[in-house]
Amino acid sequence: xxxxxxxxxxxxxxxxxxxxxxxxxxxxxxxxxxxxxxxxxxxxxxxxxxxxxxxxxxxxxxxxxxxxxxxxxxxxxxxxxxxxxxxxxxxxxxxxxxxxxxxxxxxxxxxxxxxxxxxxxxxxxxxxxxxxxxxxxxxxxxxxxxxxxxxxxxxxxxxxxxxxxxxxxxxxxxxxxxxxxxxxxxxxxxxxxxxxxxxxxxxxxxxxxxxxxxxxxxxxxxxxxxxxxxxxxxxxxxxxxxxxxxxxxxxxxxxxxxxxxxxxxxxxxxxxxxxxxxxxxxxxxxxxxxxxxxxxxxxxxxxxxxxxxxxxxxxxxxxxxxxxxxxxxxxxxxxxxxxxxxxxxxxxxxxxxxxxxx
Amino acid sequence: xxxxxxxxxxxxxxxxxxxxxxxxxxxxxxxxxxxxxxxxxxxxxxxxxxxxxxxxxxxxxxxxxxxxxxxxxxxxxxxxxxxxxxxxxxxxxxxxxxxxxxxxxxxxxxxxxxxxxxxxxxxxxxxxxxxxxxxxxxxxxxxxxxxxxxxxxxxxxxxxxxxxxxxxxxxxxxxxxxxxxxxxxxxxxxxxxxxxxxxxxxxxxxxxxxxxxxxxxxxxxxxxxxxxxxxxxxxxxxxxxxxxxxxxxxxxxxxxxxxxxxxxxxxxxxxxxxxxxxxxxxxxxxxxxxxxxxxxxxxxxxxxxxxxxxxxxxxxxxxxxxxxxxxxxxxxxxxxxxxxxxxxxxxxxxxxxxxxxx
DNA sequence: CTGAAAGCGCTTACAG
DNA sequence: CTGAAAGCGCTTACAG
Numbered sequence: 001x002x003x004x005x006x007x008x009x010x011x012x013x014x015x016x017x018x019x020x021x022x023x024x025x026x027x028x029x030x031x032x033x034x035x036x037x038x039x040x041x042x043x044x045x046x047x048x049x050x051x052x053x054x055x056x057x058x059x060x061x062x063x064x065x066x067x068x069x070x071x072x073x074x075x076x077x078x079x080x081x082x083x084x085x086x087x088x089x090x091x092x093x094x095x096x097x098x099x100x101x102x103x104x105x106x107x108x109x110x111x112x113x114x115x116x117x118x119x120x121x122x123x124x125x126x127x128x129x130x131x132x133x134x135x136x137x138x139x140x141x142x143x144x145x146x147x148x149x150x151x152x153x154x155x156x157x158x159x160x161x162x163x164x165x166x167x168x169x170x171x172x173x174x175x176x177x178x179x180x181x182x183x184x185x186x187x188x189x190x191x192x193x194x195x196x197x198x199x200x201x202x203x204x205x206x207x208x209x210x211x212x213x214x215x216x217x218x219x220x221x222x223x224x225x226x227x228x229x230x231x232x233x234x235x236x237x238x239x240x241x242x243x244x245x246x247x248x249x250x251x252x253x254x255x256x257x258x259x260x261x262x263x264x265x266x267x268x269x270x271x272x273x274x275x276x277x278x279x280x281x282x283x284x285x286x287x288x289x290x291x292x293x294x295x296x297x298x299x300x301x302x303x304x305x306x307x308x309x310x311x312x313x314x315x316x317x318x319x320x321x322x323x324x325x326x327x328x329x330x331x332x333x334x335x336x337x338x339x340x341x342x343x344x345x346x347x348x349x350x351x352x353x354x355x356x357x358x
Numbered sequence: 359x360x361x362x363x364x365x366x367x368x369x370x371x372x373x374x375x376x377x378x379x380x381x382x383x384x385x386x387x388x389x390x391x392x393x394x395x396x397x398x399x400x401x402x403x404x405x406x407x408x409x410x411x412x413x414x415x416x417x418x419x420x421x422x423x424x425x426x427x428x429x430x431x432x433x434x435x436x437x438x439x440x441x442x443x444x445x446x447x448x449x450x451x452x453x454x455x456x457x458x459x460x461x462x463x464x465x466x467x468x469x470x471x472x473x474x475x476x477x478x479x480x481x482x483x484x485x486x487x488x489x490x491x492x493x494x495x496x497x498x499x500x501x502x503x504x505x506x507x508x509x510x511x512x513x514x515x516x517x518x519x520x521x522x523x524x525x526x527x528x529x530x531x532x533x534x535x536x537x538x539x540x541x542x543x544x545x546x547x548x549x550x551x552x553x554x555x556x557x558x559x560x561x562x563x564x565x566x567x568x569x570x571x572x573x574x575x576x577x578x579x580x581x582x583x584x585x586x587x588x589x590x591x592x593x594x595x596x597x598x599x600x601x602x603x604x605x606x607x608x609x610x611x612x613x614x615x616x617x618x619x620x621x622x623x624x625x626x627x628x629x630x631x632x633x634x635x636x637x638x639x640x641x642x643x644x645x646x647x648x649x650x651x652x653x654x655x656x657x658x659x660x661x662x663x664x665x666x667x668x669x670x671x672x673x674x675x676x677x678x679x680x681x682x683x684x685x686x687x688x689x690x691x692x693x694x695x696x697x698x699x700x701x702x703x704x705x706x707x708x709x710x711x712x713x714x715x716x
Numbered sequence: 717c718t719g720a721a722a723g724c725g726c727t728t729a730c731a732g
Numbered sequence: 733c734t735g736a737a738a739g740c741g742c743t744t745a746c747a748g
Binding site: 008051053054055056057058060061066068071076077079082083085086089090093098099100101102103104105113115116117118119120121142143144225229254255257258259261262281282285286287288 | 366409411412413414415416418419424426429434435437440441443444447448451456457458459460461462463471473474475476477478479500501502583587612613615616617619620621639640643644645646
């Protein structure tokens with residue numbers, strides 16, 4: 001009538017039903033354990049019958065492996081980070097790991113929340129956030145938990161990082177814009193203190209320089225729609241007006257397109273070319289048709305998780321910074337070649353489609 | 359040299375340093391425990407010194423409260439669900455709970471993944487997914503874990519649900535479109551087998567009926583940009599052509615706007631009014647300026663978590679279905695009043711701004 | 717290949 | 733208000 005635990009089948013229950021010891025039950029659920037096929041069958045059958053599966057919490061306590069990974073994501077309203085998170089979940093599942101999530105808009109919160117994550121004995125921490133305070137790294141290092149950053153790196157060498165080749169991505173955009181005949185080229189930065197924005201700018205400006213072109217204008221949009229709206233108003237009010245803008249992410253590029261069309265009556269890519277970064281879903285919407293650098297999310301995430309597991313399992317492994325290649329997804333918001341003639345201001349109609357290149 | 363555990367400070371370490379028992383250490387970290395202020399101070403000081411915080415895994419094992427909540431989200435590429443997840447994380451944190459995440463695109467996966475979640479002894483499961491197989495509810499019920507659905511309900515009465523007043527939201531859109539003088543009104547459904555799409559349609563069509571208007575056309579877009587693109591092509595090819603479309607979510611409404619403008623040369627809201635549902639970020643972008651029903655995410659999530667905790671803590675509480683009110687966010691994609699004259703096809707320019715109402 | 721026993725780090729009646 | 737002891741559900745050397 002009055003059982004010790006009202007529900008919850010324990011290994012001892014299965015053991016009794018199968019007529020074996022708790023050790024045998026445990027072994028039946030342990031990959032590669034030394035157990036007779038016949039015994040395992042018996043245990044699995046009894047487990048099925050009772051609806052048993054091992055208590056992961058208890059297992060974690062004894063094995064000192066929680067099989068949970070802390071995942072920190074800054075801003076889920078940014079589709080890029082939502083994509084990172086989705087890819088991370090899928091990949092972790094494939095490794096039999098579960099993501100313990102920490103999402104926060106303000107990075108200052110993070111410092112006080114990381115200890116909570118560590119209290120759950122996560123096997124490691126994956127951080128996908130463009131900004132990051134230094135204490136986080138320290139906290140994790142002190143707890144002996146490997147940390148891998150995604151989309152950002154820091155100089156503390158206790159922390160691994162996986163990033164896209166942001167310099168290369170910036171260079172590719174420069175090549176595309178210059179090929180389209182643009183000469184008054186602007187850059188719209190994300191957050192100034194992020195490695196991602198800095199590297200994209202470095203690659204972009206560097207390549208423009210190699211091609212003999214100086215940056216025409218520069219502003220900051222903080223990776224946000226609102227910030228970019230204000231910045232692009234300033235950029236497009238400049239005389240002579242820029243004829244191309246590279247935005248450090250797609251959300252800002254979309255804001256740029258909206259402002260260019262609705263407030264300045266410009267047509268893309270005739271009057272203005274715009275390119276972004278991240279290749280989010282909205283970049284492929286008809287209304288924007290945005291040329292953008294694809295970060296190869298799946299590969300970044302897979303690399304980060306491999307790194308994390310190696311740091312956890314292989315005592316000889318050292319933290320490192322890995323880059324995955326960037327790929328330019330060319331769409332209609334940038335032109336492939338200079339316009340044949342200088343027929344401007346004929347109409348305000350949107351150039352449906354624009355030129356597509358491979 | 360060779361300590362039992364290379365890192366990880368245990369309560370016994372703190373106890374020794376503070377000159378108290380492990381019980382005292384435990385009490386110092388337990389809200390409302392019976393302990394002298396002075397003793398607590400000593401323990402906290404020693405803990406700080408050693409960098410100790412209680413092992414949540416071990417605590418969970420003994421208290422039978424993991425303080426983790428399973429969170430299942432279907433499709434993070436949908437900004438609405440990304441928003442749900444972000445709000446959920448924030449709210450759980452405030453309750454001292456941690457979200458164990460399960461994201462999967464295909465709901466069939468879910469059936470095999472829920473047991474994994476339950477193996478971690480989550481205190482309950484929050485499911486934000488428009489589709490959901492029935493076995494999930496059964497699995498959780500069998501394990502005695504409360505389940506609360508967000509944005510969907512099912513008929514199994516073991517499962518609680520929090521939804522927006524989708525019927526009311528649909529009705530509000532009907533009122534707005536009819537006030538704008540529209541008479542050939544279409545509905546674009548999401549996924550046919552979801553309660554959200556069905557209820558929005560029910561409210562919408564029901565209110566139109568009350569106003570003496572029959573639905574002019576109907577199609578299905580599966581809540582996706584691509585699906586909606588194809589459906590809207592069909593809808594707008596119909597003669598007479600619809601003059602307003604209510605789309606069951608914003609992503610589809612955005613696709614509708616893109617197709618209407620770029621493929622049919624229509625201007626909003628003069629030639630066509632479009633309304634959506636969810637009020638995602640992109641709805642407020644200049645390029646769309648989309649009238650949309652706001653689901654009041656924060657309130658839905660807060661309600662769901664309150665419900666979950668009550669189900670966990672109060673043995674007398676029963677599963678229930680709670681609705682939160684919907685609110686129409688009026689923007690320029692729908693007009694406030696019928697057009698003064700029937701001046702059509704004058705220009706293909708986009709109506710910058712459109713009429714804004716409170 | 718198997719089982720008895722020890723122990724992971726904590727909390728909580730219980731007796732004082 | 734405090735501490736000694738039992739126990740949460742599991743895994744894993746160890747001896748057989």
